Amino acid sequence: MLSYSHLNAEIKSWAYTYRGTRLYFCDREEEALTELDRAVGNNVRNARAWARRGETHRWLGHDDEAVADLTTALEIDPTDVGALTSRGQAHLQAKRYDQAVAGFTTALEIDPTYTWALSQRGETHRQAGRYDQAITDLTTALEIDPTLAWALSQRGETHRQAGRYDQAITDLTTALEIDPTLAWALSTRGRAHRQAGHYEKARVDLERAVEMEPEDLSCRFEKLMFDTVEGPLESCAEQWSQLLASAISRPDEADITFLNCFGAILLEPENRVAEATEELLATEPGPGNIAEMLSYLAELSAAGERVAARARQCHELIVEHS
Structure with missing residues (x-):
């Protein structure tokens, strides 16, 4: 279709949008971005192309680019609850909890039955450590669809x-x-x-x-934490080494620094807990993630002497920072 020379820019834009969307759903995000670039290049008023390109950026972890594209889509069509929700998710990924909640709330003002926005607002509250508000939103979503x-x-x-x-x-x-x-x-x-x-x-x-x-x-x-708490550590040390090695290839810095803390506590002969904790805190974990980490450390504080001492050290450093 795109090879037809008589097609005008608007029709080409929609064709590129369709092709980009298909590529997105085939997990070919980089190729999808190329097509969606062409879509908005042919028609800057194509709200669907802007929204899909924003969602593709979000999926790739490009949070700021996602917010920019989705904001452009919403300037063209302010009632697009899907774009509002996607922009809220991008803010959530960037740990901008208040902006995420605001986006989901605007979507729900347009469509109070949109369960995905309700669930995502609940998830935002959970990550921010606001558990009662999270329960309220998730319960409302489940009342709509159990x-x-x-x-x-x-x-x-x-x-x-x-x-x-x-x-x-x-x-x-x-x-x-x-x-x-x-x-x-x-x-x-x-x-x-x-x-x-x-x-x-x-x-x-x-x-x-x-x-x-x-x-x-x-x-x-979680399985290794169970085995470690049940003890002895020596029986699962090799599995911890394998888990830490497999995490290195992941693009998520927060995951890597989280696991590196456990490596410092459980495996390393030299005590580098302070350095590992500093690296973790540099990723600015949210209140919910901080609470999770403290819970794991409390469990490890009852383990063997060296592990317990390092877990308590990490715990104290995180509490001081928070």
Whole structure:
């Protein structure tokens, strides 16, 4: 179609948008960006092209570029709840929690039944450490659609972080009944069981999660934390080394520095906990992530003497910084 010489710029723009969108859904994001660049080049008023290019940037982790493109799309069409929600997600990825909440709230003012915006606003509140507000949004989304396994999983995670382990397990179990393939929900339920003292149930869930997603870092991490807390460390030291090595190839600096802290606490002969903690804090983890890290460190504080001392040191440094 694009080879037809008589096509005007507006029609070409829509054709490039269609092709870019198809490439995006085929996980060929860089190629999608090229087509979407051509789309907006042919018609700067093509709101759909701007929105899709913004969403593609967001998926690639280009948060500022995503916000810029989605803002342009919304200047053309201020009622696009999808673009409002995507821009909120880009702000969330950049840990700009208040701007994310504002974007989701504007989307919900236009469409109060848009469950994705409700779920994402709830997730933002959770990451910001506002657990009650997160529960409210996720519950509202589930009242609209009780089959939302993702929202159930997130509400379960929020209950777990708030220390309500029975409610967490109930939500995560319901999510897994809806979608048994959710390895993350299974791993999170395993952690909730561990924190509630249900160690055998925790072991079963964590082993199954790793079987389902053997390359998933979060599932492997939770299983290793369980094994480490159960002890002895020597029995899982090699697995920690393998996990840390596999994390090096990941583009997410926050993931790498998070795991490096555990390497400094558990494996390294020289004490470089202060340096590893400083590197972690330099990534500006949100309140929810800080609370998670402190929870893990509290568990390790009951481990062997050297590990416990280093865990307490890391804990104290994070608390002082916060």
